[in-house]
Amino acid sequence: MNDAWRLKTQTLPLDRPVLVGIINATPDSFSDGGQFSVDANSLFRVDLNAVVAKARALIRDGASMLDVGGESTRPGSEPVGEAEEIRRVVPVVKALTAAFSVPISVDTYRPAVADAALEAGAEIVNDVASGRYIASQNRFAEENETDFPEEMADVVRRRGAAVVLTHMQGTPRTMQVAPRYDLGVFDEVFDFLRRRRDRFVELGVDAARIALDPGVGFGKTFEQNWELIRRAAEFYALSQPLYFGCSRKRFLIETLRRAVAARETETALTDESKRFYEPLEPENIAERDAATAATTLLLAERGVRIFRVHNVLRNAVALKFAESLAGSRENSSSNAGVFRR
Numbered sequence: 001m002n003d004a005w006r007l008k009t010q011t012l013p014l015d016r017p018v019l020v021g022i023i024n025a026t027p028d029s030f031s032d033g034g035q036f037s038v039d040a041n042s043l044f045r046v047d048l049n050a051v052v053a054k055a056r057a058l059i060r061d062g063a064s065m066l067d068v069g070g071e072s073t074r075p076g077s078e079p080v081g082e083a084e085e086i087r088r089v090v091p092v093v094k095a096l097t098a099a100f101s102v103p104i105s106v107d108t109y110r111p112a113v114a115d116a117a118l119e120a121g122a123e124i125v126n127d128v129a130s131g132r133y134i135a136s137q138n139r140f141a142e143e144n145e146t147d148f149p150e151e152m153a154d155v156v157r158r159r160g161a162a163v164v165l166t167h168m169q170g171t172p173r174t175m176q177v178a179p180r181y182d183l184g185v186f187d188e189v190f191d192f193l194r195r196r197r198d199r200f201v202e203l204g205v206d207a208a209r210i211a212l213d214p215g216v217g218f219g220k221t222f223e224q225n226w227e228l229i230r231r232a233a234e235f236y237a238l239s240q241p242l243y244f245g246c247s248r249k250r251f252l253i254e255t256l257r258r259a260v261a262a263r264e265t266e267t268a269l270t271d272e273s274k275r276f277y278e279p280l281e282p283e284n285i286a287e288r289d290a291a292t293a294a295t296t297l298l299l300a301e302r303g304v305r306i307f308r309v310h311n312v313l314r315n316a317v318a319l320k321f322a323e324s325l326a327g328s329r330e331n332s333s334s335n336a337g338v339f340r341r
Helices: 048-061 082-099 111-119 151-159 185-202 222-230 232-238 250-266 285-301 312-332
Strands: 004-006 011-013 018-024 063-069 104-107 124-127 162-166 210-213 306-309
Touching: 018 048, 018 312, 048 063, 048 082, 048 312, 063 082, 063 124, 082 104, 082 111, 104 111, 111 124, 111 151, 124 151, 151 162, 151 185, 162 185, 185 210, 185 222, 185 232, 222 232, 222 250, 222 285, 250 285, 285 306, 285 312, 306 312
Parallel strands: 018 063, 018 306, 063 104, 104 124, 124 162, 162 210
Antiparallel strands: 004 011
């Protein structure tokens, strides 16, 4: 496993789980879009004071890194223009780097947006397309395509930045239409991440600056998402830090729905017992945050160290309990649980 992740100007220790707080400077992200909007006019404007206040709360709650996005990549989302994404992202990155010392990442697949954000002070590019977006051709390269213009890799190399390479089948607009993995989801995702890592290194990006994200929720079915989580530790054969973004995603809602359905089927309630029946509401954000925290613990036990989450506090508290349990185990045995290397 990797003990640290080299960023543009910093090094992020990975001796314990790292929480990445989400800052969505968008009007349409799937769970928190529009929270920094100045007004309801057609031109979306970001309230930078609100952004800094939110970031301060995330850091207080346990975030060691902040991830800024200017375009929603939820399934079926419509893209915004390059200039619009830069307009949203760059002032936010500047405000955050001026106010805080924690590293900032920019969530973008566009090379020009990444370049502008890195110039503004970002340390990391969080690229859902793993460098497959070719701005000069206005298209995404196919997953198995080779010898296309590596515009994002060039930006990352030239800026000396860190990068998260993510597996996404198709594009944000098409990825959930009909996910298909003829050789099996794990094998195909593993091979894709290996190929993209190797290509970035071949083009001069320092391997110590590359983290890998299997792309849970990005072109995967319910069962495929859970297979990637169950087999997360196997990705360490690639010798890179692992980065997971499960927070509030649809497969967690579906997991909760299935739990509710099973509960309703298995439990016949009398009128008297109904008043003691605790409701479980899969669409409720609090329920999704609880499910996210449980997933974070499952992945931390498998050695994953970097987690992109909406509710930092809920995940930090869950990890703190796990750390306390690991300490108790260490006192009584050689097994330190989640935090043992």
